[in-house]
Amino acid sequence: MNAVDAKPVKLAVRSATKVYRTASGDLLALDRCNLEIGRNEIVSVVGPSGCGKTTLLWSMSGLHSLTQGEILLDGQALTGPHPDIGLVFQEANLLPWRDLDANIRFPFEIKGQTPDNEWIDHLLHRVGLGGFGGKYPRELSGGMQQRASIVRALSLKPSVLLMDEPFGALDSFTREEMNRLVEEIWLDTPTTIVFITHSIEEAIFLSDRVVVLSPRPGRVQAEYEVPFPRPRSLEIMATKEVFDLTNAIKREIVGSRKRAGETVREVQHAS
Numbered sequence: 001m002n003a004v005d006a007k008p009v010k011l012a013v014r015s016a017t018k019v020y021r022t023a024s025g026d027l028l029a030l031d032r033c034n035l036e037i038g039r040n041e042i043v044s045v046v047g048p049s050g051c052g053k054t055t056l057l058w059s060m061s062g063l064h065s066l067t068q069g070e071i072l073l074d075g076q077a078l079t080g081p082h083p084d085i086g087l088v089f090q091e092a093n094l095l096p097w098r099d100l101d102a103n104i105r106f107p108f109e110i111k112g113q114t115p116d117n118e119w120i121d122h123l124l125h126r127v128g129l130g131g132f133g134g135k136y137p138r139e140l141s142g143g144m145q146q147r148a149s150i151v152r153a154l155s156l157k158p159s160v161l162l163m164d165e166p167f168g169a170l171d172s173f174t175r176e177e178m179n180r181l182v183e184e185i186w187l188d189t190p191t192t193i194v195f196i197t198h199s200i201e202e203a204i205f206l207s208d209r210v211v212v213l214s215p216r217p218g219r220v221q222a223e224y225e226v227p228f229p230r231p232r233s234l235e236i237m238a239t240k241e242v243f244d245l246t247n248a249i250k251r252e253i254v255g256s257r258k259r260a261g262e263t264v265r266e267v268q269h270a271s
């Protein structure tokens with residue numbers, strides 16, 4: 001059974017079309033793209049470079065307006081940034097002149113809200129940053145900075161977390177650690193997560209479903225259920241089933257790029 005069939009729809013992308021007006025003409029990034037994400041589902045979006053993954057994610061955040069179509073959050077049209085939606089980017093984007101505590105509390109200052117200190121402390125400990133609140137970003141590794149940015153996003157208690165290649169800049173070991181951390185946090189506090197990645201392995205480890213976008217203009221080309229139980233151990237990730245799924249998704253992406261006559265760029269970790 002499709003995971004979406006079993007869960008109420010949290011986020012719906014309805015015929016999303018995005019045209020960028022550029023100096024050299026109009027660029028169609030998304031073309032009538034449709035997608036539904038169930039409540040507390042983790043969905044990864046993969047696809048060839050430039051196919052519109054970030055455009056789709058930013059549209060889902062309400063930060064980008066669509067040229068046509070709509071995004072529905074709990075059935076309501078999204079018209080701009082929404083407090084229920086948190087974002088994590090590839091760069092941690094911490095303010096270098098503020099320590100970790102002050103960085104995490106920054107969104108609350110902007111919104112004029114009182115932070116839930118207990119919740120923030122819990123999150124900091126959860127990601128292994130307990131006791132690091134007084135450190136400045138330059139004193140933290142890339143992985144620690146990215147953990148801090150996850151805490152910053154979760155501190156606002158969003159019901160949807162949108163993650164745009166959050167671990168793309170990290171070494172593979174730290175990346176695996178971060179994947180496990182996201183899974184642990186999700187098992188603790190289920191949240192709807194949409195995750196963009198170039199790594200099929202990462203997508204399979206994290207997701208209930210992997211969505212493959214077509215070459216630009218982006219549309220959903222294929223969807224794969226990921227049926228493996230959580231937590232997903234290294235043993236599970238080493239099974240033939242995972243290997244076969246990885247290859248099926250890789251073939252889908254490479255095949256679509258060939259059909260589109262595009263240059264094939266390496267798809268990470270798709271062995």
Ligand SMILES: Nc1ncnc2c1ncn2[C@@H]1O[C@H](COP(=O)(O)OP(=O)(O)OP(=O)(O)O)[C@@H](O)[C@H]1O
Pocket residue numbers: 020021022027029047048049050051052053054055056216
């Ligand atoms: N602000 C913008 N103005 C004009 N064109 C843009 C803009 N943002 C993205 N594009 C173009 O839209 C297309 C889709 O870009 P997008 O970043 O959404 O793709 P992507 O799949 O996330 O790419 P990648 O895998 O390389 O990160 C690309 O051709 C990109 O150059």
